[in-house]
Amino acid sequence: MDLDELLKVRARYDAEVREDAQPDGGDALVERVGGVVRQSVPGLGWNGVLWSDLDEETADAQIAAQVSFFAERGCPDFEWKLYEHDRPADLGARLRAAGFVPEPPETLMVGRVAELAQLPVEPPEGITLRVVTDEAGVDLMMRVHAGAFGTERPRIREALLSRLRDEPETIAAVVAMAGDTPVSAARMEMRPGTAFAGLWGGGTVPQWRGRGIYRLLVAHRARLAAELGIPYLQVDASDDSRPILERLGFGVMGVTVPYIWTRPGPDTD
Template identity: 75%
Template sequence: MDRDDLLKVRALYDAQMRRDARPDSALARVERVGSVVRQTVPGLLGWNGVLWSELDEGNADAEIAAQIAHFGQHARTGQPAGFEWKLYDYDRPADLADRLRAAGFVPEPPETLLVARTDALAGLPVEPPEGITLRVVADEAGVDLLMEAHARAFGVERPRIREQVLTLLRERPETIEAVVAMAGDTPVSAARMEMVPGSSFAGLWGGGTAPEWRGRGIYRLLVAHRARLAARRGIPYLQVDASADSRPILERLGFQVLGTTVPYVWQV
C-alpha cells in the first residue's frame, strides 16, 4: 500500500476500532463522553481506559481531569482506580503526551501500529516446524496452556488476559480464535486473534515464543495461521500493536506502519 492507501486505512481503523469501538467483554461499557471515547469495566481484571479522543489546546486539560475523576470513582467503590490512555502519535493536540505526564500519567514502552492485507499474506507457509503441533484453544484447559506459553515467553503471569479469553470463548466465541504451539506436551508459543463483527480489522495479540524455541519460524506460523482464518471470514486487514522485537519480523512478512501508540497509565 502507498502512503495515500495507508492514510485511508488509518482513518478506517480510527473510525471502527477507536471512535466507534465496541466493548471487549459483556461486562464492559464503551461510551462517548464529550470529546473522549472510553471503556469502563467493573471488577479486577477488565481493561479500563481511553480509546479515542478529539481534543485541542482549549479542552485537553479539562478532558484529562474529567477522565481521572471518572476512573477515580472506582477507588471509592472498591474497584481498581488505574486506567490507560492509549495515545497515538497523530492524536491532537501535539503536546497531549506532555499534558498526560503533567497530570500524573506514566508512559509504558511504545508499540508500533502495523497493518497488512489478509490477501497479501495468503502465501505464507503454514506447515509447523519439526517437533511442533498446533492446538486450537476451545476450553479452559486450552486457555491454561495458552497462559503457560505466555508465561514461558514473557516471564510474567497475565490473569487479565486469561479472564478475557475465557469470557470471549464462553460468551462471544465468534469473536476470537486462539492457538497454542505445542512441543510434545509443552506449550512453547501461543497467539490469538480478536474480531469485531462487521469490522474490517482483525487484531493479532500474543505471539510470544519461549526463548529456547525462537528462530524456528513458530511466530511466522502463528501469523500465517491467523491470516488464513481471517481471510476465510472475509476480513480484509490484520492489525498488530507490535513490540520492538516483533516489528521487524512482521515488516518482513509484509506489514506496514500506520503509527506509534504509547499506553499512558494513571494510578492512584
C-alpha cells in the same frame, strides 16, 4: 502499501476500531463522553481510553474527567492509549503532567489478509497447533505468556475466558505445542462490521525462538481472517515483532504509546 494507502487505512482504523469501538467482553461498557471514547469493566477487565478528539482548550479538562471517573469506580489503574497522530500534539506531555506513566512505544502495523493468507503454514518439526476453546487451553496460553514475557497476566486470562464463554465468534486463540509443552501462543480478535482483525499476544518462549513459529501463528490467523472475509490484520508491534512483520509484508501506520494511570497508594512516613 504506499504512504497514501497507509494513511487511508489508518483513517478507517481510527473510525471503525477506535471511535466506534465495541466492548471487548460481555461485562464491558463503551461510551462516548465529550471528546473521549472509553471502556469500563468490573473485575479484572481492561479499563481505558480508546480514542479522543481534543484540542489545547479541552485536553486537560478531559484528562481530569477520566481520572475522576475511573478513580470513583475504584479502578486500581487504567490506560490512555495514545496514538502519535492524536491531537493536541502535546497530549503525551499533558498525560504525564496528570500523573500517567508511559510504557514502551509500540508500532501500529497493518497487513492485507489476501497476501498474508498465502504464507506457508507447515509447522516446524516437532510443533503442532492446538486451538484454544476452553479454560485448559487458556491456561496453556498463560504459561507461554509467563515464559515469553516474564509476567503473569490475570487480566488477559479473565478476558479470554469471558470472550470464549460469551462471544466465541469474536476470538480465535491458538497454542503451539512441542509435545505436551506449550512454547508459543497468540490470539486474533474480531468485531462485526469492521475491516480489521487484531493480532494480539503473540509470543514464544526464548528457547524456541528463531524457528519460524511466530510466522506460523501469523499465517494461521491470516487464513482464518480470509475465511471470515476480513481484509486487514492490525498489530501493535513490539520492537522484537516489528522486523518480522515487516518481512511478512506489514506496513507501518504510526506509533502508539500506552499511558497508565495508577491509583495513588496510602501515604507512608
